[in-house]
Amino acid sequence: MGIEGIERLVKESLSLERENLVEPDAKEILRLAGIKVPVFKVVKDVNVAIEEGGKMKYPLVLKLISPNIIHKSDVGGVRTGIKSPGEIEDAWSEMILRVADEAPMAMIEGFIIEEEARSGVEVILGAIKDPQFGVTVMFGTGGVAVELMKDVSFALAPLDEEAALKMMSEVKGYELLTGYRGSAPCDVRAVASVLVKLSKVVGSTNGLKSLEINPLIVYEKGVVAVDARAELDLLDGYKTASSSS
């Protein structure tokens, strides 16, 4: 696991007084941790977006990058199902107009052009540092409605794959992964392995307060992390250093 690379990324953002990582950085952390993410490129110009998109497999997704916008789709910052260079151009201009309307003060750092992951079962995974109990991981279903459905379970780190599978089986939506109504069973072990990795990354990276994948798309074989976010905490690391003295 590329812990040094992960720490460097976190430090750079902390030095910019950021409270969270932008999506490409959060995904880079996942990649360094050995968690699969879709092929993507960060672009700042629509022509570059079309050029880079040409090297990818359609359909594509265009996403906004802004440190101020936490839930991109709420402000029109995500466009899926792009099937041609012309559609990249249309999506680009629409998105700029829409975001100017919905979040006029947001700082736009650029865009992500990305291969759209094929559909599968969507789950949410997270790890957060708790000041009293240390790293706590979360698993849940419900997609964008996760906060409404609250079909989630929690476990304290350290946890191994078996413990991860056990906590996964505690949510109602777990059946979606094990072959609900005749669908093929999904790769639950791959999900468990991602949970273990998340808990390790958050536990061993100073300054990283939480790391979340939403959604992680689960297939019969393998998983892919389609979107990720990370919260930073400047004081984390200093706190642990002083409390152990």
Add this chain to the structure above:
Amino acid sequence: MLDCFFNPRSIALVGASLNPEKLSSVIYESLNSRFTGELYPVNPAHEALGRVKCYPSIKAIKERVDLAVFAIGAEHIPEMIRDGAGQFAGAIIVSGGFKEAGPAGRMLEQELREAAARAGVRIIGPNCLGIYDTVTGLDTFFIPPERMERPPGGGLSILSQSGSFAVTVMDELAANGVGVARVVSYGNKTDVNESDCLDFLAADEATSAVVLYIESVEEGERFVNAAARCVLNKPVAALKVGHTKAAAAAARSHTGALAGRYEIYSAAFKKAGVIELHGYEDFLLACRVLGDNKDISHGRRVMIITDGGGIGVAIADSCVDLGLEVTPLGSSVTRALRGTLPSVCAVSNPMDLTGSVIDRDFGDALQKTLEGNEYDVAIVASLWGPPGLTDNLPALIAEKKKYLKKPVIICTPGGTYTRQREEHFRAMGLPVFFTPESAARAVSFIAEGRRDRWA
């Protein structure tokens, strides 16, 4: 080491008085009548309490005491702890006026903590009721016995951050005849906290089960480790109060928004193997079922035996809702019972012995179903309408239980006549519940409390 609190040979009561208006008079009376070791009243205002010599200071005792109990105003306590180096090993400070009482109190508590560290004195409290201990006879609860009945001796130990919660629960347990080993109200936990107590109770032979009331835990990882060690030896159940969410709106991720304080405590309990309790009723249920029931279940398979079919089905429903298994009777047990029981009985699970039941039918059904390897625990729901049931039933069930070495829970819903039967069951050491739901819930606690569950 907490021996100075749980096995003291000598106690100095600072602020001792016979004046019933002083809290310390209740403590003095309790210690005087039940504490088995040496008791030294300390109060410069008196030369004697009755015919007992009263010392002007701890120093004047001229012998090292194990425990000093402070029931005086907060302001002099840090100084007395500082001067106490070498004179006493532990201190229970029931006095308030510390951290909970504003900035001046916070400073005083800081002073107290530093004084204790320097003097090498362990502290329980301040702002607490201290310890009620049926093993040693120590009782620093300053509520008079006519207002709070003391529970008899038993195997249950209770740790409570709240003093009034501990008092209320003890009073209820006493009224229900449930015994306790040690009850600790640790208040502000300036030194000794829940984890220290769990470490002690894990190895304590007098304690067969632990139930905790928690408002907050500061050393989370230590708590999980201490509780997990304790769970290896005996069941541990905990109630965490305060389900308020962290400022969810401010959270910058779904994980942050959903991971309220309570969810994390719940995950901590799960990790340690602690039985999670929800609310006051659960707390009492857990105390009653874990308290005197040393036969911890080794599984979730429940046998339900009743003389009222409807209640039997209601119990089965509650059990299933709680994740317990009401597994059908095996064929050999069914055959054996068909040969023994009257033909009107419904030989199944739940088993209905019907209105023609006599005491012996309950005994036979209990023995034949539990003696094999098919069930881990039984709920016996005796409804007292049938004329064939007598007051000998509790003794018969207790005898079978002793032989079967598996937990048996009594569920006996009903009015006055039925409630009066409770005493007979209790006298036999059988835990009694009055509703299908509470009986099933109690069984879920002992099923969860089994030692091998994380193996």
